[in-house]
Amino acid sequence: VSEGRLLAALRGAQVDRPPVWVMRQAGRYLPEYRRVRAAAGSFLRLCTDPELAAEVTLQPIRRFGFDAAIIFSDILLPLSRLGVEFAFPDEGGPRLPAPLATPEAWNRLEAAGDGGMAHLAETIARVRAALPEDVTLIGFAGAPWTLASYLVEGGTSRDHAVTKAALLSSPEAFDRLLDVLADAMAAYLRVQIAAGVQVVQVFDSWAGTLSAADYRRHVLPSLSGLLRDLDGTVPRIVYAGGSVHLLGELSDVSCEAVSVDWRTPLSQAAELLPGKAVQGNLDPAVLLAGPEAIREAVVTMLATAPTRGYVANLGHGILPNTPIASVDAFLAAVRGQQ
Amino acid sequence: VSEGRLLAALRGAQVDRPPVWVMRQAGRYLPEYRRVRAAAGSFLRLCTDPELAAEVTLQPIRRFGFDAAIIFSDILLPLSRLGVEFAFPDEGGPRLPAPLATPEAWNRLEAAGDGGMAHLAETIARVRAALPEDVTLIGFAGAPWTLASYLVEGGTSRDHAVTKAALLSSPEAFDRLLDVLADAMAAYLRVQIAAGVQVVQVFDSWAGTLSAADYRRHVLPSLSGLLRDLDGTVPRIVYAGGSVHLLGELSDVSCEAVSVDWRTPLSQAAELLPGKAVQGNLDPAVLLAGPEAIREAVVTMLATAPTRGYVANLGHGILPNTPIASVDAFLAAVRGQQ
Numbered sequence: 001v002s003e004g005r006l007l008a009a010l011r012g013a014q015v016d017r018p019p020v021w022v023m024r025q026a027g028r029y030l031p032e033y034r035r036v037r038a039a040a041g042s043f044l045r046l047c048t049d050p051e052l053a054a055e056v057t058l059q060p061i062r063r064f065g066f067d068a069a070i071i072f073s074d075i076l077l078p079l080s081r082l083g084v085e086f087a088f089p090d091e092g093g094p095r096l097p098a099p100l101a102t103p104e105a106w107n108r109l110e111a112a113g114d115g116g117m118a119h120l121a122e123t124i125a126r127v128r129a130a131l132p133e134d135v136t137l138i139g140f141a142g143a144p145w146t147l148a149s150y151l152v153e154g155g156t157s158r159d160h161a162v163t164k165a166a167l168l169s170s171p172e173a174f175d176r177l178l179d180v181l182a183d184a185m186a187a188y189l190r191v192q193i194a195a196g197v198q199v200v201q202v203f204d205s206w207a208g209t210l211s212a213a214d215y216r217r218h219v220l221p222s223l224s225g226l227l228r229d230l231d232g233t234v235p236r237i238v239y240a241g242g243s244v245h246l247l248g249e250l251s252d253v254s255c256e257a258v259s260v261d262w263r264t265p266l267s268q269a270a271e272l273l274p275g276k277a278v279q280g281n282l283d284p285a286v287l288l289a290g291p292e293a294i295r296e297a298v299v300t301m302l303a304t305a306p307t308r309g310y311v312a313n314l315g316h317g318i319l320p321n322t323p324i325a326s327v328d329a330f331l332a333a334v335r336g337q338q
Numbered sequence: 339v340s341e342g343r344l345l346a347a348l349r350g351a352q353v354d355r356p357p358v359w360v361m362r363q364a365g366r367y368l369p370e371y372r373r374v375r376a377a378a379g380s381f382l383r384l385c386t387d388p389e390l391a392a393e394v395t396l397q398p399i400r401r402f403g404f405d406a407a408i409i410f411s412d413i414l415l416p417l418s419r420l421g422v423e424f425a426f427p428d429e430g431g432p433r434l435p436a437p438l439a440t441p442e443a444w445n446r447l448e449a450a451g452d453g454g455m456a457h458l459a460e461t462i463a464r465v466r467a468a469l470p471e472d473v474t475l476i477g478f479a480g481a482p483w484t485l486a487s488y489l490v491e492g493g494t495s496r497d498h499a500v501t502k503a504a505l506l507s508s509p510e511a512f513d514r515l516l517d518v519l520a521d522a523m524a525a526y527l528r529v530q531i532a533a534g535v536q537v538v539q540v541f542d543s544w545a546g547t548l549s550a551a552d553y554r555r556h557v558l559p560s561l562s563g564l565l566r567d568l569d570g571t572v573p574r575i576v577y578a579g580g581s582v583h584l585l586g587e588l589s590d591v592s593c594e595a596v597s598v599d600w601r602t603p604l605s606q607a608a609e610l611l612p613g614k615a616v617q618g619n620l621d622p623a624v625l626l627a628g629p630e631a632i633r634e635a636v637v638t639m640l641a642t643a644p645t646r647g648y649v650a651n652l653g654h655g656i657l658p659n660t661p662i663a664s665v666d667a668f669l670a671a672v673r674g675q676q
Contacts, residue, residue, distance in 0.1 A: 158496070161657055165626035168635070211600045211621065213638065245582040245601045262549045263583045283549065288503035297506070300551065319499055 004134035006068045006199065010235040010256045010277050012309045018302070019067035020334045021138075022327070023239070023259075024317035025060040026072045029324070032059050043088040047073045048119045054126035061135055063324075064331055068136040068199070069127060071192070073120070075142030075203055076150060078188045081117075082180070083110040084151065092155075099154030101162060103173035106151075109180055117188075121195035128196040139197030141189050143204035143238070144181040144222040145215075148174070160209045167218050178222035186229035193233050201237040201259070202226065205316075208242020216249050227254045237279055241316060247272035261315030270306040277309035282330070284314045287322045291329040298333035342472035344406045344537065348573040348594045348615050350647045356640070357405035358672045359476075360665070361577070361597075362655030363398040364410045367662070370397050381426040385411045386457045392464035399473055401662075402669055406474045406537070407465060409530070411458070413480030413541055414488060416526045419455075420518070421448040422489065430493075437492030439500060441511035444489075447518055455526075459533035466534040477535030479527050481542035481576070482519040482560040483553075486512070498547045505556055516560035524567035531571050539575040539597070540564065546580020554587050565592045575617055579654060585610035599653030608644040615647035620668070622652045625660045629667040636671035 005019035027033055033056050040046040047053055057072045076086050076094050086096045100106055128137055142150075150156070152163040167174045189200050202223070210219065227236055231254060239259035240250055247269060250258050257277035260269045269278045286297045302312070312334045318327075343357035365371055371394050378384040385391055395410045414424050414432050424434045438444055466475055480488075488494070490501040505512045527538050540561070548557065565574055569592060577597035578588055585607060588596050595615035598607045607616045624635045640650070650672045656665075 159623065159654075159657070161623035161626055164621060164623035168624060168627035168631040208601065212603065242580070242601075245603075263546065263580075265550065265583075283502060285497065285499035285502035286506060288499055289506035293506040316497075319497070 002133050004067060004136045006136040006138075006311060007235065009309060009311050010199065010237070012277065014308060017335055018305065018310050018312040019136075020312040020331060021066040021068040021070065022060070022314055022318050022330075023070075025064075025066060025070065026056045027318060028320035029318055029322040029327075030059055030063070031324075032063070043074075044077075047077055050119050050122035050126055053119075053123040054130070057123070057127050058130055061131065064327060066135070066331075068138050069131055070138040070140060070201070071120075071124060071127065071197065073140070075140070075147065078141065078184065079147065079151070081115075081188075082184055083108070086150075094150070094155060096151065096154040100151040101166065103170050103177075106173060106177040106180070109177075117191050120191065124192060124195035124197055136198045137196065138199045138201055138237075139189060139192030140201045140203060141185040142181075143202050143207070143219075144178040144185070144226065145210075145219040146204050146206045147181050147185070148177055149206050149209075151177075160206060164210070164214075167214070171218065175218060175221070178219065179225065182222040182226035182229075186226050189230060190233070193230070197234065199235045199237065200230065200233075201239055202255075203239045204243075205239065205241045207240040207246060208244075212245050212249055215246055220249055220252065224253050237277075237311075239279075244268075251276070257309070257311065259311075259313060263315075266301065266304045266306070266310070270309070277311060278306060279311035279313050281313070281315040284316050284319045284322070287314075287326040287330060288319065291325065294326055294329040295333045298330060302334070340471050342405060342474045344474040344476075344649060345573065347647060347649050348537065348575075350615065352646060355673055356643065356648050356650040357474075358650040358669060359404040359406040359408065360398070360652055360656050360668075361408075363402075363404060363408065364394045365656065366658035367656055367660040367665075368397055368401070369662075370401070381412075382415075385415055388457050388460035388464055391457075391461040392468070395461070395465050396468055399469065402665060404473070404669075406476050407469055408476040408478060408539070409458075409462060409465065409535065411478070413478070413485065416479065416522065417485065417489070419453075419526075420522055421446070424488075432488070432493060434489065434492040438489040439504065441508050441515075444511060444515040444518075447515075455529050458529065462530060462533035462535055474536050475534065476537045476539055476575075477527060477530030478539045478541060479523040480519075481540050481545070481557075482516040482523065482564065483548075483557040484542050484544045485519050485523070486515055487544050487547075489515075498544060502548070502552075505552070509556065513556060513559070516557065517563065520560040520564040520567075524564050527568060528571070531568070535572065537573045537575065538568065538571075539577055540593075541577045542581075543577065543579045545578040545584060546582075550583050550587055553584050558587055558590065562591050575615075575649075577617075582606075589614070595647070595649065597649075597651060601653075604639065604642045604644070604648070608647070615649060616644060617649040617651050619651070619653040622654050622657045622660070625652075625664040625668060626657065629663065632664055632667040633671045636668060640672070 005015045008015050009019050053072045149163040236255040237257040238255045244264040251273050259279035260281050262281050262283040343353045346353050347357050391410045487501040574593040575595040576593045582602040589611050597617035598619050600619050600621040
């Protein structure tokens with residue numbers, strides 16, 4: 001089928017086998033990525049140079065034949081359009097030199113203009129031109145809650161305690177912050193859609209750090225608004241990490257698919273997300289355990305997956321120390337090869 | 339009642355209000371703790387000097403009148419009896435200079451003797467002698483899975499990927515490791531019980547990192563064995579972090595109570611853990627959000643708690659930067675004061 005397996009599965013159609021791709025499939029576990037990354041000099045240049053970004057986006061398609069490519073970037077990049085400064089040091093995660101910890105700081109976020117995205121549109125055009133017709137191109141953005149946590153904590157966090165305290169002690173100002181981020185990300189995704197991405201994925205990586213009550217009250221309105229803003233454009237996937245307790249909340253979000261991790265049984269996700277496709281959910285750690293463990297885990301995963309509306313993937317980004325042979329074993333199992 | 343509220347609640351009896359204590363209640367958020375810690379010179383000395391350990395165990399009881407004291411120690415300490423070396427640097431979590439990453443390393447763990455625990459018995463005796471009759475003394479140990487993760491990773495871990503890969507690639511050897519740890523912790527807890535602790539809590543802090551299927555297959559047998567070993571001794575609480583998807587598994591464990599975090603609604607825990615008391619579950623981050631947010635969160639928590647068999651607590655250890663006034667506000671709300 002020329003539309004490709006991913007688009008077919010996202011509209012609930014029958015497919016010959018589940019479409020499969022892997023979060024962070026363009027990344028450090030690939031030797032060809034590490035070569036381009038080293039030559040680029042900086043992570044930021046790799047993301048913003050259309051030739052380099054297109055090249056690393058395409059590398060995993062060439063090597064593995066995934067059913068989808070995802071534009072190489074980072075969820076923090078579009079925050080620069082709001083006046084936020086950040087750095088990607090070679091070791092450790094991204095850092096904000098000046099975390100935004102107070103309502104006053106949130107109010108200083110500048111309204112996003114439409115400028116500064118030409119490189120992204122060019123990357124998307126280059127990738128689309130190079131992709132086989134049945135390989136779907138995915139664009140992405142961070143969800144407001146996950147982006148807010150980076151802004152408030154100044155980087156990744158184990159417990160997100162500063163962000164949660166900000167949410168609870170300044171709920172109205174925090175909700176406004178989430179709305180500003182939602183509007184900016186909707187605009188960012190519309191630029192990607194106009195340039196040619198065929199599916200978008202919104203990453204709420206830290207969804208699972210909140211109780212269902214707080215998620216519903218504080219996070220869901222802005223996330224729902226962001227996704228409703230894209231009604232009628234392209235299919236939308238919401239990745240929600242650690243969200244086994246949030247399926248009731250996520251069922252209310254306007255999207256075609258929810259991506260869950262290994263703590264959420266696929267059968268439970270399909271049952272509690274009626275009308276939506278389900279994506280996931282292999283633990284990336286399984287890919288460190290050797291081909292037999294991988295095959296067994298994939299067979300178990302597929303046995304609990306819905307027969308329609310299912311996209312095979314990991315439950316979180318692939319780990320940088322994953323052996324190439326493990327990805328081969330994962331794909332062979334999903335494709336029903338021995 | 340001279341037995342105290344905690345013991346009454348753990349056997350499902352009516353109490354005038356829920357018993358309340360806080361995980362890590364003896365710790366860095368207390369100025370009197372920081373003074374003793376500084377004078378002790380090292381964290382290890384603080385744990386193993388009966389006079390100092392008893393003092394910091396009693397500090398939060400004097401200040402706050404909690405319904406329970408918990409012996410000051412660390413879950414890694416009894417591993418030294420298995421020949422494991424570790425260090426508690428002043429910054430960051432505990433570190434093992436030589437992580438145990440292979441089945442060969444696990445097989446070299448020495449059988450635990452009964453020696454080297456005189457200081458612990460003396461600490462327990464000192465605390466019991468100083469505690470009011472209705473304040474219950476809790477002893478504790480780490481659960482096999484959580485201890486194994488420290489052993490294999492060499493410290494705390496974000497994703498526990500090395501441990502999971504070890505579990506999946508060497509399942510039989512890993513299960514033996516868990517059994518060795520379970521036997522050692524059962525012996526360690528029996529020493530504490532003989533010395534006078536009235537309740538034990540087993541910390542499976544990293545329970546929630548696994549899928550329910552892997553938890554049931556690999557982790558539950560050793561955890562269940564450890565707890566069955568203590569049948570007929572004192573009431574047992576199992577703390578399982580991030581375990582909203584594991585309540586079915588935990589319902590099978592021989593214990594009087596399960597301690598859950600804020601991602602598990604208390605009403606759901608009570609329903610899925612028939613015959614067991616429930617402990618928890620306030621997000622420690624709430625204690626950074628000011629008295630009004632704290633009061634509101636506690637009222638919501640208590641409204642969903644079972645009327646019998648409930649112990650008020652946090653869902654994880656109290657954060658080091660928690661203001662004293664926040665603990666006062668938390669306690670006033672639990673005690674129904676305004």
